[in-house]
Amino acid sequence: MNLDFISELFIPIVLVACLIVGYCIKHIPRLAKVSNDYIPAILAILGAILACVANTSITLENIVYGALTGLASTGLHQAFKRIIERVGQNNE
Template sequence: MDLGFIQDYYIPVVLVACLIVGYCIKHITLLEKVSNQYIPTILAVLGAVLACVSAGLANTPIGLETVVYGAFTGLASTGLHQAFTKIINKSGGE
């Protein structure tokens, strides 16, 4: 199975960065005031910004496509966290 399409639509560095920031928002006691419903929005905006920064550092043109891919990557980090949480809870509960 070829997973090369992931790099076409998702930006792995942005995915990992958003995953870390989302985890920190969820688990740092200082940030408990941030409601869980805002985490996907925060990560989508952060993903779009980080995608623009990474494109700027790579000297590639920044367009709407870059912003959209970054936002989707930020949202994908939220889904990835939820998938891992469900897998860990399912295997830990047995």
């Protein structure tokens, strides 16, 4: 599987950070009150902020690419979930 498009369209470090935060929101019991409807918005905002931090400048381009990357992490959640489940099954 060729994943080169990820580094071309998205900011990899922001993608991974948003995946982790989204996974934590879904699986930490205290955060269970957060509606699934809010998770994409949370990750879009977080992605925009992290992209500006990662690129050390606040520009419209960084905000848009960061928000896009945060939203993409919601779509990649299923793949991430399967990887985590496989690792857990292999360790048993």
